[in-house]
Amino acid sequence: MTSAVQRASTRRLAAATGGGAITRTVLPGGLRVVTEVMPGVRSASVGVWVPTGSRDESAPLAGSSHFLEHLLFKATSSRSALDIARAMDAVGGEFNAFTEKEHTCYYATVLDRDVDLAIDIVGDVVLNATIPAADLDVERGVVLEEIAMRDDDPGDLVHDEFSTALFGDTPLGRPILGTEDSIRALTRRQVHGYYRRRYTPDAMVVSVAGNVEHAAVVKQVRALFGDRLDGARGPVAPRPTGTPRTFRPDRPLRVVPDDCEQANIVLGGHGVSRHDPRRWALGVLSSALGGGMSSRLFQRIREQRGLAYSVYSFTGGYADAGQFGVYAGCQPGKADEVLSLMIAELDAAASGDLAPDEIERGKGQMRGGLALGLEDAGSRMTRIGRSELVYGDILGLDDVLAHIDAVTAQDVAEIAAEVLQRPRCLTVVGPFGEHEFDGAVS
Numbered sequence: 001m002t003s004a005v006q007r008a009s010t011r012r013l014a015a016a017t018g019g020g021a022i023t024r025t026v027l028p029g030g031l032r033v034v035t036e037v038m039p040g041v042r043s044a045s046v047g048v049w050v051p052t053g054s055r056d057e058s059a060p061l062a063g064s065s066h067f068l069e070h071l072l073f074k075a076t077s078s079r080s081a082l083d084i085a086r087a088m089d090a091v092g093g094e095f096n097a098f099t100e101k102e103h104t105c106y107y108a109t110v111l112d113r114d115v116d117l118a119i120d121i122v123g124d125v126v127l128n129a130t131i132p133a134a135d136l137d138v139e140r141g142v143v144l145e146e147i148a149m150r151d152d153d154p155g156d157l158v159h160d161e162f163s164t165a166l167f168g169d170t171p172l173g174r175p176i177l178g179t180e181d182s183i184r185a186l187t188r189r190q191v192h193g194y195y196r197r198r199y200t201p202d203a204m205v206v207s208v209a210g211n212v213e214h215a216a217v218v219k220q221v222r223a224l225f226g227d228r229l230d231g232a233r234g235p236v237a238p239r240p241t242g243t244p245r246t247f248r249p250d251r252p253l254r255v256v257p258d259d260c261e262q263a264n265i266v267l268g269g270h271g272v273s274r275h276d277p278r279r280w281a282l283g284v285l286s287s288a289l290g291g292g293m294s295s296r297l298f299q300r301i302r303e304q305r306g307l308a309y310s311v312y313s314f315t316g317g318y319a320d321a322g323q324f325g326v327y328a329g330c331q332p333g334k335a336d337e338v339l340s341l342m343i344a345e346l347d348a349a350a351s352g353d354l355a356p357d358e359i360e361r362g363k364g365q366m367r368g369g370l371a372l373g374l375e376d377a378g379s380r381m382t383r384i385g386r387s388e389l390v391y392g393d394i395l396g397l398d399d400v401l402a403h404i405d406a407v408t409a410q411d412v413a414e415i416a417a418e419v420l421q422r423p424r425c426l427t428v429v430g431p432f433g434e435h436e437f438d439g440a441v442s
Contacts, residue, residue, distance in 0.1 A: 008218070013394045022384060022394055023214045028231035030202030033218050034388050036209040036380045044115040044210030045381035047107040048126045049389045051239060052198040054178075055101045055171035055318070063178015064186055064194050066099040067143055071191065072106070073097070074135040076128040084121060091117060099176055102239060102318060103389055109378050112211035116220060119208070123224040126199060133188045140183060147177050154429040155310075155329060158264040161254050165425040166270065166323055168250030201228050203236040207385030210377035238392045241275050242320040249425035252441045256429045263335040263430035267342050267441070268325025269422045272415075274317030274390065280403045281411040282324065282419060286313045288354055288362030288412070289345065290326055291369075296345050296358070297326060307334050307341070319390070324419050332431050339426070339440060350420035352413045359409050366404050371397065 010025040013034075020037025027033065053065050073095075074081045088095045093110035095118075106126055108118040150156050160175045167173030177183075208217050222229065249269060272279055290297035290313030301311045308330040316323045326346065330338045348354075373379050374397065387394040395403075426441045 008222070010214075010218075013396075021214075022396065024388065024394070025214070025218045026235060027201075027218070027222055027225070027229050029225075029229035030233045030235040031204055031206065031221070031225060031229060032235055032388055033206045033208075033221050034384045034394065035207070035212060035214045035217050036384050037212060037214065038210050038377060038380065041211050041377055042112050043109060043377045044112045044118065044208060044212050045107060045109040045377040046115065046118040046122050047105050047207045047381045047385045048122050049205040049207065049385045050104045050126070050199055051102065051203050051236065051389055052104055053100050053102040054174060054176040056198070057171055057174075057178075059169075059174075060182070060185070061190060061194065062174050062182040063143070063176070064191055065104055066176050066178065067139065067183060067186060068191055068195055069097045069099045069104055069106075070139040070143060071131050071135060072125050072129040072195075074139065075130050075132060076124045077130055078128065079121075079124060084125065087117065087121060093118060095121065101172060101176065103386070105382070105385065107378070107381065115208070115210065115212055115217075119206075119217070119220050120224060123206075123221070126204075127225070127228070129195065131188060131192050131195065136186075136188050136191065140186070143177065143183050144180060147180060147183070150175075150177060154258055154260050154262065154264040157256065157258075158266050158327070158427050158429040161256055161429065162266040162268065162325060162425070162427040163323070165251045165254040165427050166249050166268075167321070170250075172318065172321060173250065200236075201225055202233040205385050205388045207381050207388065209380035209384060235392075238390055239319040241273060248423045252423065252425045253437055254425070254427045255432055255434050255437055256427075257432060257434065258429050259431055260429070261331075262329050263332045263338075263428060263432070265328050265330070265335060265339060265342070266325050266427045267339065267346070267424060268323060269419070269424045271315050271322030271324035271419055272317065273320055273322050275319070276317070276322070278411070278415050279315075279317055279322075281407045281415045282315055282322075283366055284359060284362045284404070284407045285349065285354075285412050285416050285419075286315050286324065286362075287365045288358045289313045289349055291362060292365050294358075294361055296349070296354075297328075297342070300345060301328060301338060301341050305337075305341075307338050311338075335428070335430065335432075339437075343440075346420050346424075349416045352417065354409075354412060354416070356409050359407075359412050362412075363404055363407060367401055370400060370404075
């Protein structure tokens with residue numbers, strides 16, 4: 001007789017936009033399968049999510065989560081890298097992966113009639129990678145080239161440097177790619193052991209969105225995982241929130257001299273974790289400050305003074321920490337003026353200077369950006385997979401919109417007063433000396 005822990009349990013979570021449904025099944029062994037049915041499309045997107053990212057690495061393993069992402073594409077017990085590429089090319093599919101601070105995702109997008117192939121290939125790569133030593137050396141060179149490309153792109157580099165300034169020499173502060181030294185030092189034993197310890201079914205989420213049937217997806221996933229679904233474990237709980245991190249940046253100022261033609265500036269500080277109920281208000285604040293063409297920063301810096309082409313604000317939330325910042329790219333000779341305007345607008349917003357109509361536009365931009373960003377199967381797959389992994393639940397689109405609608409001007413004023421008055425850090429990449437911005441932040 002099958003025990004309770006060995007039975008699959010299925011629950012409809014929410015109505016999906018477009019007439020479908022969002023449904024979750026928990027299989028024996030703790031593997032979760034979530035789908036969003038999109039009857040009006042002819043595509044399907046499949047993702048396998050693993051709650052392992054760069055913040056899970058010790059210093060000697062820095063960059064191993066991203067390195068492993070590369071290696072899993074090279075060979076499985078039944079397919080070579082060329083076999084995988086040919087199979088996906090034959091159906092015109094896209095197959096890729098990405099690594100973030102707290103998770104990794106492997107995904108494929110195909111025509112709906114080829115969803116079985118996508119599930120099979122993505123699952124095979126995640127479950128059955130062999131990681132030959134020869135491939136390790138090849139991909140080591142590829143990752144080193146990727147690090148060099150990042151270092152040659154000041155717009156990317158300044159954000160990595162901002163994380164380091166904010167969180168210091170911690171897993172959250174280190175770059176996802178690792179460093180040249182850490183990647184050169186990684187051995188097959190280290191990477192393979194990391195893979196076997198962390199890529200377990202009870203930790204994983206399989207998410208599928210598109211013109212699919214939930215029961216058919218579950219049946220194939222169950223067959224693919226086979227005896228790995230041993231029924232002894234339930235799903236791994238979302239990453240614990242822990243104690244909120246200190247709100248003082250590790251290093252208030254980081255200037256990276258770079259012989260480039262543009263100054264790349266990020267100014268900001270600690271935000272809120274992704275579990276903080278005030279994250280909706282912080283999102284509205286970010287939209288009002290630097291989220292669109294009518295936002296404060298865009299109008300003051302680009303439209304009225306023509307000082308920069310790119311200027312925006314951003315937020316980021318982790319299980320126990322968060323960040324909030326503003327970015328601008330400008331000619332080096334204009335950096336001081338741009339920075340002064342950035343500081344002035346953050347100070348003004350912190351004092352409650354945002355008008356009600358600015359806040360309403362910020363809410364509208366959040367709503368529109370969210371809805372328009374979910375028009376394709378890949379975006380839906382990403383939303384449900386990430387939500388299940390990090391929250392253990394999935395809100396319907398209407399529920400998310402309701403959270404945004406509920407944000408008041410007072411909510412925005414309160415989160416602005418708290419977050420924007422915290423100690424700030426400034427990161428600059430450009431043709432500057434190390435001490436040229438001394439005194440700009442405190």
